[in-house]
Amino acid sequence: MLKDLFAKPKKKKYATIPTERDKQDVPEGIMTKCPSCKKIMYTKELTKNVKVCLHCSYHHxxxxxxxxxxxxxxxxxxxxxxxxxxxxxxxxxxxxxxxxxxxxxxxxxxxxxxxxxxxxxxxxxxxxxxxxxxxxxxxxxxxxxxxxxxxxxxxxxxxxxxxxxxxxxxxxxxxxxxxxxxxxxxxxxxxxxxxxxxxxxxxxxxxxxxxxxxxxxxxxxxxxxxxxxxxxxxxxxxxxxxxxxxxxxxxxxxxxxxxxxxxxxxxxxxxxxxxxxxxxxxxxxxx
Missing domain, CATH: 3.90.226.10 (2-enoyl-CoA Hydratase; Chain A, domain 1)
Structure with missing residues (x-):
């Protein structure tokens, strides 16, 4: 029993594929990737900045x-x-x-x-x-x-x-x-x-x-x-x-x-x- 208690958990061979329910938990459009610098930012912050990238000033x-x-x-x-x-x-x-x-x-x-x-x-x-x-x-x-x-x-x-x-x-x-x-x-x-x-x-x-x-x-x-x-x-x-x-x-x-x-x-x-x-x-x- 002690052996089982301290045993390391086995790693999964394959990545878990998110279910449709999991996907729905993340609202669509919450993040935006800049096509210029490739950085990701909150869409809400980008909108507040009149859609100008917060990192490279690209004008969306x-x-x-x-x-x-x-x-x-x-x-x-x-x-x-x-x-x-x-x-x-x-x-x-x-x-x-x-x-x-x-x-x-x-x-x-x-x-x-x-x-x-x-x-x-x-x-x-x-x-x-x-x-x-x-x-x-x-x-x-x-x-x-x-x-x-x-x-x-x-x-x-x-x-x-x-x-x-x-x-x-x-x-x-x-x-x-x-x-x-x-x-x-x-x-x-x-x-x-x-x-x-x-x-x-x-x-x-x-x-x-x-x-x-x-x-x-x-x-x-x-x-x-x-x-x-x-x-x-x-x-x-x-x-x-x-x-x-x-x-x-x-x-x-x-x-x-x-x-x-x-x-x-x-x-x-x-x-x-x-x-x-x-x-x-x-x-x-x-x-």
Whole structure:
């Protein structure tokens, strides 16, 4: 008996496979792994830090509504929420893919537009969301942005846009491409009326979006590390037959070459936008 009492417990040959009940004890989404530094952190802490990695400052993607909630005062009024895309070219499976993205994102399209206030200053805004069809620009995206610009012109308030897009939406063909001209024309009319345009480019801002309204701000800002460009890196290298710098098409590269006014970390963005509004809207609509 004494021998049995002091005997070492036998090691299990195989790892225990957790049951479904065990798995349910750990809430899904409680931890997030950073794709940049590979470190794991509590999702709640990451959210508190406006989705910027606590270890390496990597800027995780934000949804349109997360961005609005992090920057705008209470009382944001969304416009044109019910506007939805159709399938003008009868592109196979296009409507099914749109329906899936609507369920996944709780949005009807890749941009949210509306009227809100930052630190009391009223402005019209368009916020793109890369989780809906990679933020691609179709006819509805272009129309919603154009209407937001026109509303800014009507109310004589600034227009801010947050871009996140893979470019024009191929399923809508030339109807998608014409949104580049339509939005650019609306911005020119607004600018001629003396309106303030601020563009904040987030990861990624590419294709027809970068070649139109994203680059037409009076002030052009970007988040750190954001990919900003028109054609892809490989296409450019194959065309010019040269190797491009490692940081090519990053926000920092564009800043270095004079294509941006500032690269602003997300934690500092609200203060930066407030200062811009203070300078350009003295005595403006503020509560």
């Amino acid at each position: 993607p934000m949804t349109a509504y997360e961005r609005i909630n992090s920057l705008f005062d209470a009382g944001f009024v969304e416009m044109d929420r019910g506007m939805i895309s159709v399938n003008p070219l009868d592109f196979p499976d296009y409507m099914e893919k749109l329906e899936k993205d609507k369920v996944k994102t709780m949005m009807n399209e890749a941009v949210v537009t509306g009227i809100g206030r930052i630190s009391g200053y009223e402005l019209s805004v368009a916020v793109m969301d890369s989780k809906f069809r990679m933020g691609s620009m179709g006819s509805v995206v272009g129309e919603k942005i154009t209407r937001a610009i026109e509303k800014a012109c009507e109310k004589k308030i600034p227009f801010f846009i947050f871009t996140a897009s893979g470019g024009a939406r191929m399923q809508e063909g030339v109807l998608s491409l014409m949104q580049m001209a339509k939005t650019s024309a609306a911005l020119k009319m607004f600018s001629d009326e003396g309106g303030l345009i601020v563009s904040i480019m987030t990861h990624p801002t590419t294709g027809g979006v970068s070649a139109s309204f994203a680059s037409l701000g009076d002030i052009n800002l970007a988040e750190p590390g954001a990919l900003i460009g028109f054609a892809g890196r490989r296409i450019i290298e194959q065309t010019i037959r040269e190797e491009l710098p490692e940081d090519f098409q990053t926000a920092e590269f564009l800043m270095k070459h004079g294509q941006l006014d500032a690269v602003v970390p997300r934690q500092e963005l609200k203060d930066t936008l407030t200062n811009i509004l203070k300078i350009h809207v003295p005595g403006g609509e503020r509560i």
